[in-house]
Amino acid sequence: MAVQGHPAGDQPAEEVAVEGLQPFLHDTCTTLYAPSLVLSRPDGDIATGADGFFHGDRRALSALSVRVEGVPVAPIARTLRAADETAFRAVLRGVGEHTADPAVTLHRVRRVEPGALREELSISNAGLGHVRLTLVVRAATDLARMVDVKSGRSLPALTPQADADGLTWTDGGLTVALRSAPGTPAAEVRTAGSHAELRHHIELPPGETWQTTVECTVQDREPDQFPAVHRDAVPWQPVTLRSADRSLDHLVARSVGDLERLLLSDPQAPEDVFLAAGSPWFLTLFGRDSLWAARMLLPLGTELAAGTLRTLARRQGAAVDPRSEEQPGKILHEVRREELNLDERTSLPPVYYGTVDATPLWITLLRDAWRWGLDPEQVRELLPHAEAALEWLATYGDADGDGLLEYIDTTGRGLANQGWKDSGDSIRWRDGRLAEAPIALCEVQAYGYEAALAGAELLRAFGRPGADRWEEWADRLRRRFRESFWVEDETGRYPAVALDAKKQPVDSVTSGFGHLLGTGLLDQEESALLAARIAGPELDSGFGLRTLSTDSTGFNPLGYHIGSIWPHDTAIAVHGLVRAGFPQEAAALAEGLIAASEAFEGRLPELFAGHGSAIDPAPAPYPAACRPQAWSAASAVVLLQAALGLDADVPGGTLSLSPAAHSLRPLRLDGLRIAGHPLSVALDADGRARVTTSAPVRVVGADTGVDPEADSGNPA
Known part of the structure; x- marks a missing residue:
């Protein structure tokens, strides 16, 4: 299990991990589109323990952080927009400020698709002055199997291959690529041992926003055991x-x-x-x-x-x-x-x-x-x-x-x-x-x-x-x-x-x-x-x-x-x-x-x-x-x-309804289906039920006040 909390400064993640114990997940942020998912710290960084970008039970990235060189980054918000999309907002402390109010912010939107991770990064300058920044995206991978991650086993990070477009890691079967998305600002690529960086030098006038997108894709020589659903x-x-x-x-x-x-x-x-x-x-x-x-x-x-x-x-x-x-x-x-x-x-x-x-x-x-x-x-x-x-x-x-x-x-x-x-x-x-x-x-x-x-x-x-x-x-x-x-x-x-x-x-x-x-x-x-x-x-x-x-x-x-x-x-x-x-x-x-x-x-x-x-x-x-x-x-x-109290017996031609949830009234529920037909249920404050469906069933219920037209199978 991993000791939770974000490492201070640039402290290596290994120093806060406990070898051989199943990692904790309680403060992990999950963004998901099976069979791919991202586990990260609440600030968005992939840093420690079970963190990673995974596809098909393999860890494609074991580290991914966004920093601004020489500037403290203070996370202030995380929003789970959807299962496959999470947004993170942070303040760049002391940059462009002319009062006590924050002036320059970093917004990070994560989207996951099967086999792909996209991080949209934007820096906005709400201050009065021109600012110069160096944005650094750091990444590493061990291509660990999920069972190794779950067991708390540490594996050595792989050495990346760098080119003008980005970074690549491979073990011969699985290949991971990290690069700036087409049509976005190109990054300077640097490597140092197992870690690598994509660096952006930014000049940002007042009232302007700078944006880029970083993409990580996975290619596996073997097909997905159970493929994604469109x-x-x-x-x-x-x-x-x-x-x-x-x-x-x-x-x-x-x-x-x-x-x-x-x-x-x-x-x-x-x-x-x-x-x-x-x-x-x-x-x-x-x-x-x-x-x-x-x-x-x-x-x-x-x-x-x-x-x-x-x-x-x-x-x-x-x-x-x-x-x-x-x-x-x-x-x-x-x-x-x-x-x-x-x-x-x-x-x-x-x-x-x-x-x-x-x-x-x-x-x-x-x-x-x-x-x-x-x-x-x-x-x-x-x-x-x-x-x-x-x-x-x-x-x-x-x-x-x-x-x-x-x-x-x-x-x-x-x-x-x-x-x-x-x-x-x-x-x-x-x-x-x-x-x-x-x-x-x-x-x-x-x-x-x-x-x-x-x-x-x-x-x-x-x-x-x-x-x-x-x-x-x-x-x-x-x-x-x-x-x-x-x-x-x-x-x-x-x-x-x-x-x-x-x-x-x-x-x-x-x-x-x-x-x-x-x-x-x-x-x-x-x-x-x-x-x-x-x-x-x-x-x-x-x-x-x-x-x-x-x-x-x-x-x-x-x-x-x-x-x-x-x-x-x-x-x-x-x-x-x-x-x-x-x-x-x-x-x-x-x-x-x-x-x-x-x-x-x-x-x-x-x-x-x-x-x-x-x-x-x-x-x-x-x-x-x-x-x-x-x-x-x-x-x-x-x-x-x-x-x-909802129960169906389509072969017997009935749909049973017996509402008892007083604290939920009034209520309207849409999106149900019976025998392939849409089904909606509404309860008014007095508990009277209104059922709408075109299914060939008779709606029955004790003291529900079911609309007689809905009871005959017609929209009520």
């Missing part, structure tokens, strides 16, 4: 929200913008797009993350879900491979260009299948996308993959035949925990002891139950055999869950986080409760018990749901999965509470997450600290969290869906 190929329409809560409006706008730039495409079928898991460490295809994000975004249309389903189906397991943990029917965990060596113990092959939950989540997403209006022919084409995934549940997913889904890393080199809480210390007893594998997670049983019923629903609807078998399988799982998982403490009954190798319930209280609600695994009494637990201060921090209860030994508000808050985890709980009939508890949880988003400029991170609103007026960051993260950004749409 701006015109975003699989949803512009989304606009105007509500009584401006923080939510900002959260939705920022989140949707970030999601657009996290899109990647399948090189085997470029029309199929999916969401990379997150920046910077996970800018690739992940089974669980990409599936959850696509499911959360179904109200924006089914195109993303279809692309995600097909991309994963093409890579669905077909054989038994102990090294990669591939099994017939299994959906993968992640894809990399090369083997991923995380530490001395953990090494993942380029295509790795070590996940217990991606396979049931794939099945459920297919059913949900069908219900939101995915073309039945597209659904039909994917049914053989759904049948293979269902078979995996009953054979490999339940390897010991006890009726429950469990996992174990048989390689000794893979992930010890293979649910979404995949850190090695995440599954623990209340007294702090770690659970021994094989492990059956509580939420994975819910995923399996929901997937089996979803599969049965699809098979029956499309006239394929096997529906009865999977309903019976789900019923057996439900019975086994009720028999095996429920434990009790002084507060009452609750499900353990997992069963361990001895089939003993691991008794810690966790956020996993939220993943059980609304899936059908629980009855109403059981759901009420969990809703009350979620609403209690041990789990609800006031800014979202803690992953581990505060009364557990080992609770750590900065623990990755043992006390921190994950926005997607909270959003799943919010949606589950609404589906289970607890809108008030859902609203309180959602309001906390919306409040937390203000501390992160509307860009919710992968996770943040679980201290809570009773201790801190704003949430503290988790220092190494990714941001933006696909399922964190997609959580904003889930919060809206839950607030509106």
Whole structure:
């Protein structure tokens, strides 16, 4: 991890780095257009730790700074204009000043395109006198792999090749060029060892502005593993929200913008797009993350879900491979260009299948996308993959035949925990002891139950055999869950986080409760018990749901999965509470997450600290969290869906609406889609709903005051 803060003066970045530790990211500025991104200091400089201009998990620039020779540069503002554009403003102290007011300023606008970084630099003179300046752009690169950057490993900088136009670095496979853009002032090129400079000598009269643009481009001998998605190929329409809560409006706008730039495409079928898991460490295809994000975004249309389903189906397991943990029917965990060596113990092959939950989540997403209006022919084409995934549940997913889904890393080199809480210390007893594998997670049983019923629903609807078998399988799982998982403490009954190798319930209280609600695994009494637990201060921090209860030994508000808050985890709980009939508890949880988003400029991170609103007026960051993260950004749409009580059943011809978000009224939301048709929802201050869509569905809702014309499928 890197010690944060900008080096003073010209102090080398190496002096503020801690070798061998994962760099911190909490004060990093991210500008993104996958598979390219820039990580920098808040002032715009690429200087230390994980900073860099990256493309396809390689660091094209490890240093980039803008200085004015002999002049202190004081940063005063940073503006995240869009996911792929950031502006930085600074004052040149003591230059051209005739009063105490600043007179000469530096404005830096960063734009990222796939494989290209552009820095527009402008210096403005608002003073009364003529000024002479030398602007210096310094750059270096190590062409490090992302895994080396994440592990805190330092690599030597490469020696640049200089010519009249600019600078070039290469290792034979990757070539990086830095130069002034055509049509802008040419720079003097200087090199000194591994560092290089582009120098501009500027004379600036009063009232004038000088401008130039510096471009850095990357050429890789190998094609992108997952290519970028063109701006015109975003699989949803512009989304606009105007509500009584401006923080939510900002959260939705920022989140949707970030999601657009996290899109990647399948090189085997470029029309199929999916969401990379997150920046910077996970800018690739992940089974669980990409599936959850696509499911959360179904109200924006089914195109993303279809692309995600097909991309994963093409890579669905077909054989038994102990090294990669591939099994017939299994959906993968992640894809990399090369083997991923995380530490001395953990090494993942380029295509790795070590996940217990991606396979049931794939099945459920297919059913949900069908219900939101995915073309039945597209659904039909994917049914053989759904049948293979269902078979995996009953054979490999339940390897010991006890009726429950469990996992174990048989390689000794893979992930010890293979649910979404995949850190090695995440599954623990209340007294702090770690659970021994094989492990059956509580939420994975819910995923399996929901997937089996979803599969049965699809098979029956499309006239394929096997529906009865999977309903019976789900019923057996439900019975086994009720028999095996429920434990009790002084507060009452609750499900353990997992069963361990001895089939003993691991008794810690966790956020996993939220993943059980609304899936059908629980009855109403059981759901009420969990809703009350979620609403209690041990789990609800006031800014979202803690992953581990505060009364557990080992609770750590900065623990990755043992006390921190994950926005997607909270959003799943919010949606589950609404589906289970607890809108008030859902609203309180959602309001906390919306409040937390203000501390992160509307860009919710992968996770943040679980201290809570009773201790801190704003949430503290988790220092190494990714941001933006696909399922964190997609959580904003889930919060809206839950607030509106929005659910689709296009095959059944209905759209359900049950608004309960009093604090958001009045509200207007545009940009949703159902069955390929635009969908807009408006709520007035009294809660009366107005739905506009041309989709062939009947709008139904309890006490919503739905406009009768909209109810018939006509624009209201």
